[in-house]
Amino acid sequence: xxxxxxxxxxxSLRGEVFGPAQRLHGATYVVDATFxxxxxxxxxxxxxxxxxxxxxxxxxxxxxxxxxxDEPDFTGMNTTTEALAQVVADRLADRMGGLGxxxxxxxxxxxxxxxASYERPL
Amino acid sequence: xxxxxxxxxxxSLRGEVFGPAQRLHGATYVVDATFxxxxxxxxxxxxxxxxxxxxxxxxxxxxxxxxxxDEPDFTGMNTTTEALAQVVADRLADRMGGLGxxxxxxxxxxxxxxxASYERPL
Amino acid sequence: xxxxxxxxxxxSLRGEVFGPAQRLHGATYVVDATFxxxxxxxxxxxxxxxxxxxxxxxxxxxxxxxxxxDEPDFTGMNTTTEALAQVVADRLADRMGGLGxxxxxxxxxxxxxxxASYERPL
Amino acid sequence: xxxxxxxxxxxSLRGEVFGPAQRLHGATYVVDATFxxxxxxxxxxxxxxxxxxxxxxxxxxxxxxxxxxDEPDFTGMNTTTEALAQVVADRLADRMGGLGxxxxxxxxxxxxxxxASYERPL
Amino acid sequence: xxxxxxxxxxxSLRGEVFGPAQRLHGATYVVDATFxxxxxxxxxxxxxxxxxxxxxxxxxxxxxxxxxxDEPDFTGMNTTTEALAQVVADRLADRMGGLGxxxxxxxxxxxxxxxASYERPL
Amino acid sequence: xxxxxxxxxxxSLRGEVFGPAQRLHGATYVVDATFxxxxxxxxxxxxxxxxxxxxxxxxxxxxxxxxxxDEPDFTGMNTTTEALAQVVADRLADRMGGLGxxxxxxxxxxxxxxxASYERPL
Numbered sequence: 001x002x003x004x005x006x007x008x009x010x011x012s013l014r015g016e017v018f019g020p021a022q023r024l025h026g027a028t029y030v031v032d033a034t035f036x037x038x039x040x041x042x043x044x045x046x047x048x049x050x051x052x053x054x055x056x057x058x059x060x061x062x063x064x065x066x067x068x069x070d071e072p073d074f075t076g077m078n079t080t081t082e083a084l085a086q087v088v089a090d091r092l093a094d095r096m097g098g099l100g101x102x103x104x105x106x107x108x109x110x111x112x113x114x115x116a117s118y119e120r121p122l
Numbered sequence: 123x124x125x126x127x128x129x130x131x132x133x134s135l136r137g138e139v140f141g142p143a144q145r146l147h148g149a150t151y152v153v154d155a156t157f158x159x160x161x162x163x164x165x166x167x168x169x170x171x172x173x174x175x176x177x178x179x180x181x182x183x184x185x186x187x188x189x190x191x192d193e194p195d196f197t198g199m200n201t202t203t204e205a206l207a208q209v210v211a212d213r214l215a216d217r218m219g220g221l222g223x224x225x226x227x228x229x230x231x232x233x234x235x236x237x238a239s240y241e242r243p244l
Numbered sequence: 245x246x247x248x249x250x251x252x253x254x255x256s257l258r259g260e261v262f263g264p265a266q267r268l269h270g271a272t273y274v275v276d277a278t279f280x281x282x283x284x285x286x287x288x289x290x291x292x293x294x295x296x297x298x299x300x301x302x303x304x305x306x307x308x309x310x311x312x313x314d315e316p317d318f319t320g321m322n323t324t325t326e327a328l329a330q331v332v333a334d335r336l337a338d339r340m341g342g343l344g345x346x347x348x349x350x351x352x353x354x355x356x357x358x359x360a361s362y363e364r365p366l
Numbered sequence: 367x368x369x370x371x372x373x374x375x376x377x378s379l380r381g382e383v384f385g386p387a388q389r390l391h392g393a394t395y396v397v398d399a400t401f402x403x404x405x406x407x408x409x410x411x412x413x414x415x416x417x418x419x420x421x422x423x424x425x426x427x428x429x430x431x432x433x434x435x436d437e438p439d440f441t442g443m444n445t446t447t448e449a450l451a452q453v454v455a456d457r458l459a460d461r462m463g464g465l466g467x468x469x470x471x472x473x474x475x476x477x478x479x480x481x482a483s484y485e486r487p488l
Numbered sequence: 489x490x491x492x493x494x495x496x497x498x499x500s501l502r503g504e505v506f507g508p509a510q511r512l513h514g515a516t517y518v519v520d521a522t523f524x525x526x527x528x529x530x531x532x533x534x535x536x537x538x539x540x541x542x543x544x545x546x547x548x549x550x551x552x553x554x555x556x557x558d559e560p561d562f563t564g565m566n567t568t569t570e571a572l573a574q575v576v577a578d579r580l581a582d583r584m585g586g587l588g589x590x591x592x593x594x595x596x597x598x599x600x601x602x603x604a605s606y607e608r609p610l
Numbered sequence: 611x612x613x614x615x616x617x618x619x620x621x622s623l624r625g626e627v628f629g630p631a632q633r634l635h636g637a638t639y640v641v642d643a644t645f646x647x648x649x650x651x652x653x654x655x656x657x658x659x660x661x662x663x664x665x666x667x668x669x670x671x672x673x674x675x676x677x678x679x680d681e682p683d684f685t686g687m688n689t690t691t692e693a694l695a696q697v698v699a700d701r702l703a704d705r706m707g708g709l710g711x712x713x714x715x716x717x718x719x720x721x722x723x724x725x726a727s728y729e730r731p732l
Contacts, residue, residue: 001447001448001480001481001482002480002481002482002483003479003480004234004478004479004480005479006233006234006235008143008147008148008149008232008233009147009148010132010133010146010147010148010189011132011148013653013654015653017653017655017658017660018653019660020186020187021130021187023187023188023189024132024188024189025130025131025132025148025186025187025188025189026130026131026132026133026147026148026149026150027130027148027149027150028148028149028150028151028232028233029150030233030234040446040448040449040452043379043381043383043384043444043446044379044443044444044445044446044448044449045383045444045446045448045449046448046482048383049480050383050385064142064147065142065143065145065147066145066146066147067132067145067146067147077654078653078654078655079654080650080653080654080655081611082611082650082654082655082656083650083654086650110130110150111128111130111150111152112126112128112152112600112601112614113128113600113613113614113615114611114612114613114614114659115611115612116611116612116656117612123569123570123602123603123604124602124603124604124605125601125602126600126601126602127601135287135288137287139287139289139292139294140287141294162568162570162571162574165501165503165505165506165566165568166501166565166566166567166568166570166571167505167566167568167570167571168570168604170505171602172505172507199288200287200288200289201288202284202287202288202289203245204245204284204288204289204290205284205288205289208284234248234478234479235247235248235249235478236245236246236247236248236293237245237246238245238246238290239246248478250477250478250479252387252391252392252393252476252477253391253392254376254377254390254391254392254433255376255392257531257532259531261531261533261536261538262531263538264430264431265374265431267431267432267433268376268432268433269374269375269376269392269430269431269432269433270374270375270376270377270391270392270393270394271374271392271393271394272392272393272394272395272476272477273394274477274478308386308391309386309387309389309391310389310390310391311376311389311390311391321532322531322532322533323532324528324531324532324533325489326489326528326532326533326534327528327532327533330528354374354394355372355374355394355396356370356372356396356492356722356723357372357491357492357493357722358489358490358491358492358537359489359490360489360490360534361490367691367692367724367725367726368724368725368726368727369723369724370722370723370724371723406690406692406693406696409623409625409627409628409688409690410623410687410688410689410690410692410693411627411688411690411692411693412692412726414627415724416627416629492722494721494722494723496631496635496636496637496720496721497635497636498620498621498634498635498636498677499620499636508674508675509618509675511675511676511677512620512676512677513618513619513620513636513674513675513676513677514618514619514620514621514635514636514637514638515618515636515637515638516636516637516638516639516720516721517638518721518722552630552635553630553631553633553635554633554634554635555620555633555634555635598618598638599616599618599638599640600614600616600640601616
């Protein structure tokens with residue numbers, strides 16, 4: 001089961017490989033979170049979609065409308081689309097453990113032509 | 123005829139109406155530029171798609187990978203999605219005048235759930 | 245400026261032209277509401293996106309998760325995609341008047357291959 | 367190889383977890399069916415796309431334009447998006463066996479912000 | 489009311505402006521046909537969606553799975569996306585006249601980054 | 611990490627299973643290339659997106675704006691969407707080896723209702 005939400009952030013990236021993205025800029029990330037389990041629960045669902053949406057909203061609220069360069073959590077790391085997909089997945093896993101879910105995939109779409117995913121067990 | 127491209131920028135917005143978007147954050151804008159004319163030219167086109175794409179790319183390159191709060195062109199104005207749609211349209215009009223086109227619409231998609239358009243004559 | 249939301253409803257349609265859709269069935273409508281004005285306001289926006297989203301959410305909440313065949317408001321009318329686009333637009337206009345907006349377009353997407361729009365002044 | 371089609375159904379869901387979706391409502395499901403095989407056949411394809419599309423159409427025709435609450439096949443089960451993805455996959459598997467295919471994934475999109483998939487061997 | 493369908497064609501374009509597209513190549517056109525009328529008919533619709541879809545399918549069937557360079561109808565003209573949008577619109581108008589419709593817009597999407605529309609009265 | 615690009619080609623397919631697609635026609639393929647690795651590199655990325663985009667562009671440039679029926683590389687094979695996905699993946703693998711990547715998926719979208727993927731190690 002997959003739900004979609006989004007955030008808007010500012011950041012810069014360190015390393016020559018990033019070219020002009022070394023300058024302070026920003027991104028809208030359209031975020032898809034996929035929860036997987038082997039068999040459906042007694043209600044016939046993977047997970048309560050309201051609960052999942054609230055958890056995703058809460059994780060994204062900690063990141064959104066911020067300059068990630070100023071966030072202590074990200075000191076010394078590049079907040080690339082790939083790295084942020086892992087951050088969102090890990091934080092979402094913290095909130096969605098113990099519910100019988102098997103795994104989680106988080107995809108961050110940075111534009112209509114580029115996106116990145118991170119998959120982990122739950 | 124419409125072509126699509128995108129930019130990634132940082133900015134903040136001034137005014138209580140913007141809530142958390144008053145903080146420095148950013149956006150990916152997926153940009154659609156529509157060129158209109160009453161009748162097609164002798165080649166059967168509205169405009170050379172390569173020329174239009176180059177012009178759009180050039181206009182967006184002046185904005186992208188930047189913190190718009192630091193750009194002199196935007197001093198004293200809010201760089202909202204609506205305002206930037208007008209900026210892109212006006213700058214594109216400067217580059218695409220004298221080609222027999224009648225009007226131009228620029229749409230900036232800021233997420234999967236919000237976008238803004240600006241229409242003007244050419 | 246356009247915002248997107250959605251509703252899920254049940255209904256049936258009366259008239260041979262509707263074929264199997266005369267049976268009780270349902271639809272997800274992905275709803276786009278476009279607000280237009282000639283010039284931006286002092287904040288550089290068409291309308292407060294939060295206020296517009298709340299108004300759209302309120303209008304859709306009156307319709308969603310319901311069997312429209314049982315709603316007194318729709319007695320004697322077919323709740324086609326086209327008709328519902330008008331209902332949503334008119335109800336949204338009631339909530340968004342007096343804000344200096346010029347017109348409103350509401351589009352209801354009923355699937356990946358069919359949608360309907362209704363446009364009216366504000 | 368993936369093909370897309372859709373259905374429109376009415377249903378209600380039993381269980382407090384579903385909130386307002388316990389009321390009779392409905393959904394458009396945009397349905398993606400993915401057929402997989404290790405190596406392509408002699409024609410260079412995974413499966414005859416026409417045959418696959420006909421099979422998917424036939425499976426969906428048994429479900430579409432109906433109130434699933436009244437369907438004997440679904441007595442005692444919740445027709446959630448997840449459960450219906452499995453129903454479509456299983457019925458499609460019945461029609462597409464013996465063709466050398468290895469597995470099948472069915473995804474039902476219930477809106478622009480939520481979808482569910484079911485994967486099974488063929 | 490808008491419906492979507494598609495065709496796949498081969499063609500080449502004459503004129504230096506087209507660069508490599510002067511070579512024989514091809515395109516998938518995802519085609520949107522929008523029918524407009526001032527007020528809905530007695531059934532609450534713009535037009536019978538089945539009839540409109542059949543008409544669009546018929547128009548596209550005359551074009552699809554063909555090399556347009558070999559079609560007598562297109563001798564001496566460039567089958568650009570813009571020109572084909574007009575061809576589809578005109579042929580659709582021939583089939584959908586006398587139904588009380590006011591106007592028609594046909595959009596041909598040639599890729600995820602380019603499309604063209606043609607609008608005409610009905 | 612996934613990037614998107616596109617090509618436009620002409621071709622015909624041999625075999626009764628293809629029906630009207632046995633005639634010379636064409637397609638736009640919207641191409642998604644996904645690069646996977648177990649852990650991110652020191653820059654926090656899967657791969658330099660610029661390098662990946664250039665490689666994909668180069669692979670597609672060898673195919674685009676051509677009649678694939680005339681290409682010696684494809685003599686005796688059907689250039690189906692599935693087969694071309696493998697061709698693009700294999701050629702992209704040649705250009706993107708030795709970079710620590712684990713696997714590659716290439717998806718070719720032939721329309722809004724059909725697409726095909728090919729996955730291989732890197």
